Amino acid sequence: MKPTIRAIETEFLGERFRSRLEAKWARVFHALNIPFTFEPEGFELEEDGQVSRYLPDFWLSTFGAWVEIKPESPSERERKLARLLHQGHGAPVLVVCGVPGKHFIQAYVNGASHGELGFLFECQFCHVIEVFYLVAPYSDDEWMSVSHLCQCGNASPLSTPRLHRAYAEATGCRFERLPKNMRRALGAV
Numbered sequence: 001m002k003p004t005i006r007a008i009e010t011e012f013l014g015e016r017f018r019s020r021l022e023a024k025w026a027r028v029f030h031a032l033n034i035p036f037t038f039e040p041e042g043f044e045l046e047e048d049g050q051v052s053r054y055l056p057d058f059w060l061s062t063f064g065a066w067v068e069i070k071p072e073s074p075s076e077r078e079r080k081l082a083r084l085l086h087q088g089h090g091a092p093v094l095v096v097c098g099v100p101g102k103h104f105i106q107a108y109v110n111g112a113s114h115g116e117l118g119f120l121f122e123c124q125f126c127h128v129i130e131v132f133y134l135v136a137p138y139s140d141d142e143w144m145s146v147s148h149l150c151q152c153g154n155a156s157p158l159s160t161p162r163l164h165r166a167y168a169e170a171t172g173c174r175f176e177r178l179p180k181n182m183r184r185a186l187g188a189v
């Protein structure tokens, strides 16, 4: 018999998430004061007479973007759903793959691969959190903002202590257990 696998439901801030991975990302958004709504709305998406149902994971209102969390690269069908949702709804649809913690993470924008997406960046001047992605997959010099929240024009794809902290918090990594040089880099020592 084929073994079955099921994600474990996890509760955070009174919300029940389908998987621990989604709950971890919710913790990241919470730690960074990014308002999120979990599965606010389902959609029927139609193309060539074929109707598919889609319930995206998160709506992030400050970015005006949908975020779908996947443990690994999305399938053809999942990429198609992201593209159709974007075409029908208008807002960007980001498929973010993997556990929070790496600053650059594999991601898809509206169903297309953009290589390693920075995803969450902090402007080191005005301190807003932005979503950035690479314009062309695996190019490393042309970044595009999804949210255009940084008005000072200084947001850059660099990691910051605030982001490190949020990732550490979300993944349950005890801050005190981080190596001393890392704690110093994060301004804690």
Ligand SMILES: [Zn+2]
Pocket: 123, 124, 125, 126, 127, 128, 150, 151, 152, 153, 154, 155
């Ligand atoms: Zn700024």
